[in-house]
Amino acid sequence: MAAPEGTAPTLTAKRRQGSQGPRRPRRPGIGALPESTMAKKGSQNTAKGKDGAEKQPGRLKQIGMVAKVVHQQSPRSIPLAALVAVVILAAFVGIGVWTGSWILWPLTGLPIAFLVGFIIFTRSAQRVQYKLLDGRLGAGMAILDNMRGNWVVEPGVAANKQMDVVHRVVGRPGVILVGEGDPNRLRPLIAAEKKRVARVAYDTPIYDMKVGNGEDQVPISKLQRALVKLPRNLDKAGTAELNYRLKALPPKMQMPKGPLPKGGKLPKGLRGQMGG
Numbered sequence: 426m427a428a429p430e431g432t433a434p435t436l437t438a439k440r441r442q443g444s445q446g447p448r449r450p451r452r453p454g455i456g457a458l459p460e461s462t463m464a465k466k467g468s469q470n471t472a473k474g475k476d477g478a479e480k481q482p483g484r485l486k487q488i489g490m491v492a493k494v495v496h497q498q499s500p501r502s503i504p505l506a507a508l509v510a511v512v513i514l515a516a517f518v519g520i521g522v523w524t525g526s527w528i529l530w531p532l533t534g535l536p537i538a539f540l541v542g543f544i545i546f547t548r549s550a551q552r553v554q555y556k557l558l559d560g561r562l563g564a565g566m567a568i569l570d571n572m573r574g575n576w577v578v579e580p581g582v583a584a585n586k587q588m589d590v591v592h593r594v595v596g597r598p599g600v601i602l603v604g605e606g607d608p609n610r611l612r613p614l615i616a617a618e619k620k621r622v623a624r625v626a627y628d629t630p631i632y633d634m635k636v637g638n639g640e641d642q643v644p645i646s647k648l649q650r651a652l653v654k655l656p657r658n659l660d661k662a663g664t665a666e667l668n669y670r671l672k673a674l675p676p677k678m679q680m681p682k683g684p685l686p687k688g689g690k691l692p693k694g695l696r697g698q699m700g701g
Contacts, residue, residue, distance in 0.1 A: 495550050498557070502549035510542030555646040565605045565636040566592055568648050575661065576652075577668050583614045591618050595668055598655035599630035608635050608642065625670040630658050 482490070495502050517534020521527050558564035569578045569592060576596045583591040589606025591614050600622055604611035615633045622631055632655060635642045643651050659667065 491550050492546075494557075495546070495553050498553045499549055502553075503546065506542040506545040506549065509545055510538040513538040513541055552646070559638075559645050562588055562590070562605060564645050565603050565648060566590075568645060569594060569603065572649055572652070575664060577664075579671075583618045585610060585614060589614060591615055593618070593622070593671075594652065595664065595671065596652070596655075597657040597659050597664060598632065598652070599658050600626055600632070600667070600671075601652060601655070602631065602633040603648070604633065604635045605637075608637065608639065611635055621674065622671065625673060626667065629663075629667055 492503060514531070514534050517530045517537070520534075521530030524530065558567055566578070566580050569576070570580075572578070574596070576594060579593040579595075581590050582593045582602075587607065587610055589604065589610045591611065592603045592605070594601040594603060602615050602618055602622075604615055619631050619633070634648070634651060636645055636648060638644055
């Protein structure tokens with residue numbers, strides 16, 4: 426029978442309550458947080474990700490940024506790519522109407538139209554990139570750094586106070602020294618670096634190129650093509666062994682990556698380490 430109201434609890438109930446102890450309020454878990462708190466935490470994480478230097482923009486955002494630059498530098502490029510894609514798609518639709526295949530031909534033409542339009546867009550973006558980099562210190566390094574394939578690029582292996590720079594590229598052709606700056610001042614830099622590399626390269630061919638638009642120079646837009654056209658003198662194992670030997674050379678200096686703005690100067694520490 427239930428105890429009447431106002432009476433003390435039984436001994437069994439007291440023991441049960443004492444064994445369990447006083448009940449504490451439960452802490453809310455993550456799922457129990459209010460929506461406003463979750464929204465604040467999400468916004469803080471997003472802001473922290475945006476402020477962090479390591480976070481890279483997404484692929485769609487990168488394409489949007491490139492499209493904006495291409496439209497500013499070459500306003501006709503994007504409409505031309507879109508027009509070509511529409512014409513190709515219209516041609517496939519017309520073939521489908523003529524043959525009676527309303528589904529097959531348009532579905533076949535859609536990816537082809539998109540691919541051709543995207544190729545035209547990427548070519549336009551590449552031309553704009555070359556146009557923006559032309560004449561800037563470090564432009565050659567920016568092109569070399571984006572090369573695909575088995576290429577190892579070492580930036581700024583030699584330089585002088587006039588900001589003439591030599592980069593070292595190792596690949597299947599051998600060793601390629603790429604100079605940026607005045608051709609006359611680059612000659613002694615490249616010659617000294619050739620002697621330095623020859624200590625460990627042995628019989629490996631050593632090529633040299635000068636980036637520029639003058640005589641005996643390679644334009645920035647043709648630099649990758651010039652490297653790819655070189656003969657393949659080494660296999661993958663030989664290239665790896667050559668890279669291992671070149672790592673034994675003591676580094677002269679460390680150049681900042683990427684092109685410098687026009688009229689930009691190197692840090693004082695680097696200028697003090699360079700020879701005249």
